[in-house]
Amino acid sequence: MVPSERLKGIETFVAAADLGSFTAAASRLNLTTSAISKSVGRLEARLETRLFARTTRRLVLTDAGAGFYATCTRVLAELADAESILAADGSEPVGRLTINLPAAFGRMQVMPTLLEFCDHHPGIEPQVVFSDRFVDLVEEGVDIAVRIGTFRQPSEALGFRHLGTESLILCAAPSYVERHRGIESIDDLPSRDAILYGRADGATTPWRLNTGDGGVEHRVMRGRMVLGSAEAQVSTVKAGFGVAQLATWLIERELESGELVEILPAYRSPGLDLHLLWQRGRQLNPKINAGIRWLGERLRID
Template identity: 55%
Template sequence: MIPSERLKGIEAFVCTADAGSFTAAAERLNLSASAVGKSVARLEARLNSRLFERSTRRLALTDAGRAFYGTCVRVLAELQDAEAVLAAQRREPSGRLRVDLPATFGRLKALPLLLRFARQHPRLRPHISFTDRFVDLAEEGIDVAVRIGGPDRWAPGLGHRYLGSERMVFCASPDYLARRGEPREASDLLQHDAVAYGRADGEPPAWRMAQDGGPVRLLPVEGAIVLDSAEAQVEAVAAGCGIAQLATWLAADALREGRLVEVLPRLAAEGLPLYLAWPLSRQLLPKVDAVLEMLGGSLRID
């Protein structure tokens, strides 16, 4: 059995770290500053670690305090979620919802859906992050992640749902094609400037080439321009800097507006898969179940 004083110490510690002082934390907790300070002091004594650097102006977390703070925040969030699960009569999605999205696809495609979802559920407090790296959902306290691409094998504690795959097409601007000519064969691409997507610390850029009845072939690209932003890549191609291979969801507006045109359509290839991923331990939470149903039914890649 966990002593109630231990939980009180955690609440006082987290509130003090958030508020920046014992006095401000006391106001939030409806306690005296002395009671909050003593609670934190007892916690430090029990842990045999100093959690705050104390000065006349402000409290600051020590290295140990920052590490302990992250754990405490997750523990308190899980307690809150457990209460929500047990409160069966309250099925309205509520509380903090952590969603992680791919940077460009998330902003263009998933964010509008999530903002509408948040308006429909005013008790929900979405916390949305944008990253193209593969995060540890459990470690970082993420409820739902949208991912383009996926691991070879999903971790046992994760649920996932496949939502389709990208279609990759070759694009250029009308101005560029007027100056350099339109490629007719795959080999012609070698004579053109490439606007490639890549990262300084990642794998070399490569184009995905469809083959008749065979697997997609990867063709390494020596880009005239290499960008680590997909949106910047579209703008560079529209500005006449060269040819790029772009996902149709990314290039759709520029193609429709005529700023880009598709070339070599027979070489269009299937790209990376789109997934929803979530910790199985959180799936039955009303907020997680609802957002999975919404994204699973509305989020598509085309």
Template identity: 50%
Template sequence: MSDQRLKDIVPFVASVEEGSFTAAAERLHLTGSAISKSISRLESRLGSRLLERTTRRLELTDAGKAYYQTCIRILEELAEAESVLAAHRTIPSGRLRLAVPNTYGRLGVMPLLIPFCQHHPEIDLSLTFSDRFVDLFEEGIDVAVRIGQPADLPASLGCRHIGREKMVFCASPEYLKREGTPQDEAQLMQHQAILYERVDGSSKPWLLTTADGHPDWRNVPYRMALGDVDAQVQAICAGLGVGQMPTWLVHAQLQRGELAVILPQHQPEGLALTLVWPRRKQLLPKVDALLNALSQLTISPPLAARALDQ
């Protein structure tokens, strides 16, 4: 990258963020004419119009939006590289972007993030809740917490395995009193199932294990298939049927006696919990501090003893 290219990026980003050449000029201590010439030079070199000039405000074109996101990443990476090399930046500080799954992020990650932020007041945390596998490089994410993991990770990503889900069959005490408690797999399959519905519209089967310990996925008729795990828990607690749920999701309901475990001998392992991050960011004090904090995560909390005795 030539010096001139980098020089033109800064006025472009400032113009977008400030909304006018005049405001960008004030921010960068330049003249409005210098800002305008820099943007024109940039557009000429790229062969695309990046900004539409209106009487009130600058507006990004589609090409401008894509280029702006690239420029932001470049400037952030430069700032992070400097922070690694600067001796005075050994204290974790700066903007930190974390991506977490929706429900597990709320129940499992947030309790750790609160003391983390209190302990590191110089870190500004940006938290994204999403059940999709975000592209860390495309979206500028520093660390992601993932339940489930693609088999092959690129060498550019670091990964830390935290544990695996523990799955249990459960139902409300009222449901079991009304319908009876199944004593084996055959009886379990006769009960009304509350399943999770995937994005493609298919229902997630129940997971059992064979005599030799291999996973055995069973497609079962269901009363309800819900595309949201919180709604699934609500339906099971309301006595509408039986569900197979990860212990981290129903731990509180089991402790309060709102749910009871069925066939406690069937507790197969579910999806893995992992931390992933761009390897080039691992030396940043803020990223290292967050990885250390998140290493305390758990995905299979112990079940309440009284819940197992229901």
């Protein structure tokens, strides 16, 4: 098949799917209803697949049609991006920028920097999703993502930059330290005073403890509370309920104000790595290139 043949009918198909009607699609594209119907019919014949389940009131995508629609909309978006790159020629970056961020780090560390970026580039329209789940940038159409965690070399479709490694410390409220004087090692902690991070299934994140010889021990602790939010851990520890192992970026303000103090500093250890990721195929788009540069220069953790 001639490559240009593959594009025939895609725009009319997407318009009909978006609007649920050949008539509405015709109005949008300034064509006749008959022309839209015939275009979609030729596309279905070429694909040998029904894309719509036609009813008297509305067009409904079949399962095959829904899958094809997702691919078509992505292709059209990439073509639009390619055109904007050529048209921009170094001009001010504009348009929607889709960003995926880890929940706590995104809210506390990325958003202030992102707001500065938007103030500097008022034509940018950020669409930000906060999620700690794994995100497939290409499949989900994400322009830029920040990830904290175990990192494997991504596919050639993704570019990445290492932004640093967390520093994990054991911390508590001064009131807790006052009540539990004489704690000199991890084994001196009261057996049920750990405030742990965990999932809904009850699994908890082990503490990573410096062994003193360059190694790290992963120790499963017995917790007084298991919380599914790092920010909830901070609040609980500040209230004097126990000890948590937390990343310094999460509690830098509390450490500066004295609301939290580090205990047992000999156990301070490296935590998870922070990476910035993006789609290589889109990085020359002015808005994405600007976002990569801005976040890459300003999001550093130690």
